[in-house]
Amino acid sequence: MLRFLTAGESHGPALVVILDGVPAGLAIDRAAIDAQLRRRQAGYGRGRRMTIESDQVQVLSGVRRGTTLGSPIALMLPNRDAANWEHTMALDAEPPAAARGARRPAVTRPRPGHADLAGAIKYGHRDVRDVLERASARETAARVAAGAVARQLLERVGIAIASHVVAIGGAHLELEEAVPFDRIAALPSDAPVRCVDERVAQAMMAAIDLAREDGDTLGGAFEVVVRGVPPGLGSYTQWDRRLDGRLAQALLSIPSVRAVSIGTGWESAALRGSQAHDVLVAAGDEGREPAAWGPSRPTNRAGGLEGGVSNGEEIRLTARMKPIPTLMRALPSVDLETGLPAGAAVERSDACVVPAGGVIGEAVVALVLADAFMEKFGQDSMAEIEDNYTAWRQRLRQRFARPGGTPGTDG
Secondary structure, eight states: OOEEEEEOOTTSSEEEEEEEOOOBTOBOOHHHHHHHHHHHHOSTTOOTHHHHOOOOOEEEESEETTEEOSSOEEEEEEOGGGGGOTTTTOSSSSOOTTOOSOOOOOOOSOOTTSSHHHHHHHHTOSSTHHHHHHHSGGGHHHHHHHHHHHHHHHHHTTOEEEEEEEEETTEEOOOSSOOOHHHHHTSOTTOSSOOSOHHHHHHHHHHHHHHHHTTOOBOEEEEEEEEOOOTTOBOSSSGGGOHHHHHHHHHHTSTTEEEEEETTHHHHTTSOHHHHSOOOBOTTGGGOOOOTTSSBOSOOTTTTEETTEEOSSOEEEEEEEOOOSOOSSOOEEEOTTTOSEEEOOOOOOOSBOHHHHHHHHHHHHHHHHHHHHHHHHOSSBHHHHHHHHHHHHHHHHHHTOOTTSOOOOOO
């Protein structure tokens, strides 16, 4: 079982993630982890915090001479901005005399839409900072680091992940068919909003500019696409083993994500069954190349998942994000100390985080798929996993070989 825990506050000394269940023998590229962290920090609409932090991973355990040991991997991301918060975030009851940073007052005016009030009630905090420091989306940097490790495992077995932004505010792609994976993967790392259509990208940036000028924020939607996933990951036998549910939960755990769709899920709700499902085509029929996994599908409305199990097609997941709740133009709230109406607390904020949301989405999807892959093909070592996967693919080719013909080729 691949599992992870993160720890750390937004303005504390560091973020930490412990990743347990990574097999032995996986080569770890730290530069590739840092590259994913840079992608998360980029994107049009990000705030000043991104110019302060320059996330670089420190590997504390579980790796020796560039290769995983099979033991838990501990990763740390120091917070550079912590130096400006030593007084406010002091660990001891009395901050040390040498503590740096301003003496910030308690936060008592919760922000609508944030965890502030619900968290203060749940844990009995009077200073809402005790909530917002952990509820902050800064935590997702640790998940991106962990996801970058899972991504390297998936790449080793031929599985690739990409994402793109499909909507920000009222600007959105007008699509009659799915954007090809290669077009998404070819997006430059410095693409401002990570949209495949330059005209739409310009409209998205203009919308962000207007929102920022008004002290407001914008949400939108991103799509995560995964190529090379074999059929048979996940299970229909129990509710908590269904791969679609696990992927949706992972995406919904990202701050501000409020809805997830698989394939043409939203559109399919208005269609008849004869229009919504993907018909099966025998290998080699209708001029199609023989499929690696047996019968193929001319369409992929299911988004690569049927009955809670991967079906061998690309997995396509769309997540919709609400505008983040930290506005420079404070929304009406209540001061928890006085009980009187007051403007919500104002924290340093982004105007739009949808491009970063796609990067975080890739990371959490990678973690779920790596776990599901090892459930089926083993976990102790990469050599064992690759041997099992190769043997399974060979059995599948033999099963779906046409009489008098040749088995389907690997894709």
